[in-house]
Amino acid sequence: GESVGLHLPTLSVQEGDNSIINCAYSNSASDYFIWYKQESGKGPQFIIDIRSNMDKRQGQRVTVLLNKTVKHLSLQIAATQPGDSAVYFCAENGGGFKTIFGAGTRLFVKA
Amino acid sequence: EAGVAQSPRYKIIEKRQSVAFWCNPISGHATLYWYQQILGQGPKLLIQFQNNGVVDDSQLPKDRFSAERLKGVDSTLKIQPAKLEDSAVYLCASSSTELAKNIQYFGAGTRLSVL
Numbered sequence: 001g002e003s004v005g006l007h008l009p010t011l012s013v014q015e016g017d018n019s020i021i022n023c024a025y026s027n028s029a030s031d032y033f034i035w036y037k038q039e040s041g042k043g044p045q046f047i048i049d050i051r052s053n054m055d056k057r058q059g060q061r062v063t064v065l066l067n068k069t070v071k072h073l074s075l076q077i078a079a080t081q082p083g084d085s086a087v088y089f090c091a092e093n094g095g096g097f098k099t100i101f102g103a104g105t106r107l108f109v110k111a
Numbered sequence: 112e113a114g115v116a117q118s119p120r121y122k123i124i125e126k127r128q129s130v131a132f133w134c135n136p137i138s139g140h141a142t143l144y145w146y147q148q149i150l151g152q153g154p155k156l157l158i159q160f161q162n163n164g165v166v167d168d169s170q171l172p173k174d175r176f177s178a179e180r181l182k183g184v185d186s187t188l189k190i191q192p193a194k195l196e197d198s199a200v201y202l203c204a205s206s207s208t209e210l211a212k213n214i215q216y217f218g219a220g221t222r223l224s225v226l
Contacts, residue, residue, distance in 0.1 A: 043217025089153050093213050101153035
């Protein structure tokens with residue numbers, strides 16, 4: 001069946017370092033992927049998206065990489081800040097605007 | 112632009128009682144979603160509306176859960192009767208289908224505790 005998973009449930013990084021959060025997906029028909037950030041007590045918030053016809057997309061301090069060959073997504077956060085501490089979810093859209101979320105990775109930023 | 116509004120923020124009930132959650136999506140967003148998020152997990156889609164029609168309710172436990180979006184704007188999600196395993200955060204989200212993207216905007220959620 002369809003599934004979106006994450007390799008690591010928690011990630012701890014030093015402030016100022018770069019963070020890399022990984023995600024695997026299993027539905028090869030998925031054509032659109034989104035990263036969300038969820039802070040404690042809040043709903044998920046959109047960070048960045050990428051379509052399946054791209055392999056890289058950059059935003060402000062964030063980059064998403066897509067490797068369709070191995071069905072892998074990653075979110076890179078440059079110069080990680082304490083405000084980046086949150087749970088990060090990757091999500092895939094396989095058509096019909098149905099979104100499947102992964103379990104999430106908790107990012108801890110050490111000062 | 113106002114975000115997605117949900118109420119109440121917290122609810123504590125005993126098992127077998129009933130509960131209802133309310134959601135007001137972003138103005139103009141045709142698609143509305145209800146998710147269940149159990150602690151330590153990602154959101155799980157319960158039901159998806161397009162205007163006032165149901166697009167996907169395949170994971171909605173229909174024996175106890177119901178949802179409606181009568182005028183294609185606000186929506187309510189009801190649980191009757193509640194079970195202990197229904198303890199979770201219930202998230203509402205909305206999206207616009209413009210640009211063929213599905214960026215969802217979430218409310219803060221309702222945290223339900225069933226005792």
